[in-house]
Amino acid sequence: MTRAYVIHPELTADRDRRDAGPALEEAVALAVALPGLEVAGQEIVRLAKPHPGHLFGTGKTEELAERIKANEVELVLIDGPVSPVQQRNLEREWKVKILDRTGLILEIFSDRAATREGVLQVEMAALSYQRTRLVRAWTHLERQRGGLGFVGGPGETQIEADRRAIDEQLTRLRKQLSKVVKTRELHRAARAKVPFPVVALVGYTNAGKSTLFNRMTGAEVMAKDMLFATLDPTMRSIDLPGGRQVILSDTVGFISDLPTQLVAAFRATLEEVLGADLILHVRDISHDETQEQAEDVLAILTELGVEDDVPLIEVWNKIDLLDGPAHDALVTQADRTDEVVAISALTGEGLDALYAVIDEALSVDTKDETLSLTFAEGRKRAWLHEAGVVEAERQSETGWDLDLRWSAKQAAQFSKDFG
Incomplete structure (x- = not known):
């Protein structure tokens, strides 16, 4: 089990902020929802404004570092946005992994997605998230990559190479997802025919x-x-x-x-x-x-x-x-x-x-109607019974008289299928 510490930063200058207590409870519930995590501690940290480099001020950063070390924490979950620079600096300062709210939700979604569509959507969301964090977040991103100039040109920075690799992967995933979505649309169209x-x-x-x-x-x-x-x-x-x-x-x-x-x-x-x-x-x-x-x-x-x-x-x-x-x-x-x-x-x-x-x-748009069908229109009769809109049926010399109770949507679908 990975020991985690949950922090909810409360920006006191934000008049639209949520109540800190329930917000922290929700953040802890998010942490618990991720398998393999054990919440070792939690707290609300009130901030007048975020520190651009560390999110928290120097004194609070050092105070939190002591608690994180005392609780043998390996992962700190910050319930809010954390910039790549803030993440890098806090990880250096606290010597633990940092995950912000978006990263945590992405981890949960990645663990839970079961269908092919769900998996592809989570992968795309995770890559889009990673792409936004390619801003000098790690030291290796500041290196220059030489190369022969065929792809990206000489002197392409590692950050550009990483961003291009993510874009290429996103393109591949979009193509795969479009095929899955087309399949879902076919299923939806098939359901629409059964109104x-x-x-x-x-x-x-x-x-x-x-x-x-x-x-x-x-x-x-x-x-x-x-x-x-x-x-x-x-x-x-x-x-x-x-x-x-x-x-x-x-x-x-x-x-x-x-x-x-x-x-x-x-x-x-x-x-x-x-x-x-x-x-x-x-x-x-x-x-x-x-x-x-x-x-x-x-x-x-x-x-x-x-x-x-x-x-x-x-x-x-x-x-x-x-x-x-x-x-x-x-x-x-x-x-x-x-x-x-x-x-x-x-x-x-x-x-x-x-x-x-x-x-x-x-039943708001439901109407009662009697429809007469000939014996040659058996497919229409079967459709109406399958749709469950037939209230009563009487056989005549030439076919059937059906008392219907159906919605405008069902009537429109019937007209579309047999019009």
């Missing part, structure tokens, strides 16, 4: 999305009490109690200050949300910063380009962690609020109400 509504679960990391997904689908998606337990999208078909069939999609958890490289890299993964007919925003309602987390999620949804007209239901999860009065008050509040459901994905409390709200939300 079941798509319901996407989104939420802050560790809000309980995967536990809810497993509860609703009977699947066995990895669901642990840790940050970023789910990285790759998972989709399952489920039948609502009313008979409606929907596709439920689990997605990667969001987090505040998500590295920009990862927002870009995981855009394809999160595209499942863009195509959703309904979004379930799962919140850990027992968390002290549940409101701030919710705002972070909504900000990322906006950044992804999720349209305002896509219905969104807030799912207040983990009510089993609240004591009696707080639990009852929150359930009452949810009952009085449109498009909010209070549940416990762990115990199943409130799931019936959630199913009812989902069914109601998907």
Whole structure:
């Protein structure tokens, strides 16, 4: 086990800064989420402004060095951005490896990615991150590389060679990823031909999305009490109690200050949300910063380009962690609020109400219609039954009369396939 020390720098001049206590707790949870790490210590360091060379002032740097040595620390995790120069100087001063918030999240994503697409996206994000750190971060980067002038020219610096090597690798990865994305698009197009509504679960990391997904689908998606337990999208078909069939999609958890490289890299993964007919925003309602987390999620949804007209239901999860009065008050509040459901994905409390709200939300654009088909139109009849939109059917002398209840999306897909 690698002994790690977690530091949350609190910039006192930043009026928009998060509360330091919960921020440090989240940073420690990130550290715990990475296998092989043991958190040996943690603290908040208040700064008026970052020191350009060491992040921390001279006195604080020396004070931290003593604690790091006393705790036999091998890795220091700094919950915030650390410049390459600051990283190099602190590593020299403390004689340990330094990892900033972006680097730590990248390490977790690298460990968790399971699908080919996820692995490629993480590799691209990691390379983009490394490229930004090729700024005299190590002494060997200051050497000159001679060469014959065929590639890069004589006197190409090591930093330029490293940057070019990263760019070439990124180009190769983009080509590989484009093939994987095309395959995903084909799968998505195939799903669109079976016009079941798509319901996407989104939420802050560790809000309980995967536990809810497993509860609703009977699947066995990895669901642990840790940050970023789910990285790759998972989709399952489920039948609502009313008979409606929907596709439920689990997605990667969001987090505040998500590295920009990862927002870009995981855009394809999160595209499942863009195509959703309904979004379930799962919140850990027992968390002290549940409101701030919710705002972070909504900000990322906006950044992804999720349209305002896509219905969104807030799912207040983990009510089993609240004591009696707080639990009852929150359930009452949810009952009085449109498009909010209070549940416990762990115990199943409130799931019936959630199913009812989902069914109601998907019924908004539903219309009843009777369609007459001839015996020669058997493929159309099979499609309608497979889509689950047939309420009743009567055979006539020339074919069938079908009573349908379907959405505008389903009707459009039917017209497209048979028009």
